[in-house]
Amino acid sequence: MREATPAAYAALAGWGLICATGKTAATLHAALQANRSALAVAPRFSAPLFQTNIVGAAPREESDDPAWELAATALQEAVGGVARLLRTIPAARLGLVLSTTKANIEALERISAGRPCSASARHHLRAEALAADLAAEFGARGPVQNISNACVSGLVALVQGAKLIQRGTADAVLVVGVDHLSAFVVSGFSTLKAIDPRGCRPFDRHRCGLSPGEAGAAIVLLRPDLAPAGTVRISGWGASNDANHMTGPARDGAGLAQAIRLALTRAQLAPAQVDYINAHGTGTAYNDAMESAALRSIFGTEVPAMGGLKGMFGHTLGAAGVLETIACAMALQDQFLPGTPRLEQAETGFPSRLMKQPRPAPGLKHVLKLNTGFGGMNGALLLEQTGKVAPAASLPEATRCGRPASAF
Template sequence: MNAVVINKIACVTALGDGVQSLWQGLVDGRSVIAPLRHFCTENYVSSLAAGINNLAAPSGGSRLDPLLERLASQLGEVPADTPLLVASTKGEIDRFETARRAGEPLPQSVLFESLVQKIARRFGLRDPGMNINAACASSTIAIARGAALIARGQAESVLVYAADILSEFVFSGFSALQALSPVACKPFDRNRQGLNLGEAGVAILLMSEDCAQQQKLASLARIAGWGAANDAHHVTAPARDGCGLILACQAALDKAEIVSAQIAAINAHGTGTLYNDAMELTAFNQLFAEGLPPLHGIKGSLGHCLGAAGALEVAVAACALREQQIPGTVGCDQPEEAGQGQVSLAAQQISGDYLLCTNSGFGGINAALVLQREAL
């Protein structure tokens, strides 16, 4: 098995462009959840979301287009023989909505094949690419697949590109499901009322350790383990006993060849919905029977970025391992008792080499990654 390292990360979020803006905003405890101006929200249960500044669609295009440009400019060159794994749940949903509302024919760009080809072209990749759709675990599973390709020697590098944008289509749906919080969301808080949506783009370049050394690229962190499992319980609600998440985490720990006591911290999915957060705490309490490590979630700052959520959290986790600190969980004023005092509004110091990242989503899917700190 080849060691898998993260070489480059580019990100665009409501906290700004670049990993440093993201990390500093989170450590400072900032929330960028604010009233939406993209569309009228008066008929929805919330008016709040975390939108990216200055992300306007070009004429006849999608807001994903400038997002791609901003990410590509940040990331720089990628080897042309790099396979591409895209993780997006709704792709160019704004183009779909605009065309349909105008009574126009749907453009080819609403298909994922077109989106993936556009991304591959922008990065100059020979591989036509593949989109992975596993709801809110899409980019976690894409990173897992990328890591597996490298670990098994089937690729020397893999580009994972994750992006989802705010749209009335998705916003109205979560509102109809009564899943949106009318106030800024409060992950793992006793008084949480639901989630807020966000939007983000993240590009992560994975490489084999040998390839990275040959190219003299520094490693930001390692992907040491990965796992995915389905609850086999419900299409939109998580299994209350966390059975799928436990299976996914255990698979990731096994792949990393570590035990749960070696995990220094958890970056949880933490959507702020009643059932998701309760399910996660149930699962973590079973996995970490000897006591929970420090745990946090970032959706109180940035909202839920859907298909991009997992990749965004990996970017944060790489910083957290390097700095030996996790940001606070914005909105968590009164942590759930099941959090054992390990969830906090304030940033927390951590000590160790491994961090667990998890995501769960519609369709009953759960995915987990174990990140390993790069040796100093």
């Protein structure tokens, strides 16, 4: 491998979000600590067009440009939290990478129905226009990219941001993921019968589909030498394609395993050094089984503590990778393992260290974040807590990271 050492990758200097848990990162943190699901009934998604009206809706006003509202809200919090640091970076050295699958698809619904739709809302139907306008609004005059890699978009956007820093093209990059709930998307998953009418139950024995969600989620990536000590960093990544099926994952998980292997190699880590895995965990029968198979092929019977968060805020598509990475960064920062909201009975044969409830995890250092997407795309991202962490070996067995006191 011809790449720089992990020390050269990007640091996660700050973040902001809006999702079903609320309008700030603090709401996500509280929901993670409480293992609270924020999935709820949204009457506008009633039958017959939709399979369910249980979704992960963010607290936002009705708008003709929800993509902008969500992304800008998240960026405002993220940028505001590190404003002093960002002031030291020239605007031309600040980049922006947008992750979205449908941008402002609300505009298409409105135009088709002859409903009012502003010029900017119409403009933001195009991801590149949304990215350019967000960059202008938040003073990013460096490189601007948009990524549309299905449900892996968020992880790919974070990797692109890290690469811009690694190549010396930018000192800081605003990575923002956004997708909003729409009749378009919820009806689409309904036509595929991919939604769990009761709300998703990732890794559960009775899981039968996903829950649509929406979010804006933003992370400020920073050149590592500019970041304060102890900042969570990206230490590795991997990407692959199944080359198997447009909507179904390869049953053996070989594609995802390939992405995990690449991430471990890049981070110069052995599988046994991974403390926690935050899975894609959509709650569909095939995805969760495929992820379990992929993890077994890498970790054997010693799969680390793992879980998934879509039972908390739903599947936020293009925002998922960024939003779930923020949750992982919070876990690393505050040394805890998130639970798996809405998981009741774990599927037989799935990894035994599936976390049902959150718990403290002193010593948590390496977290593996996974996402997969339509078309067979896979992504793996490794995060590292670079600050002082309690050495795992000196901790009591019951609290040692990766060895749960009880299975759930």
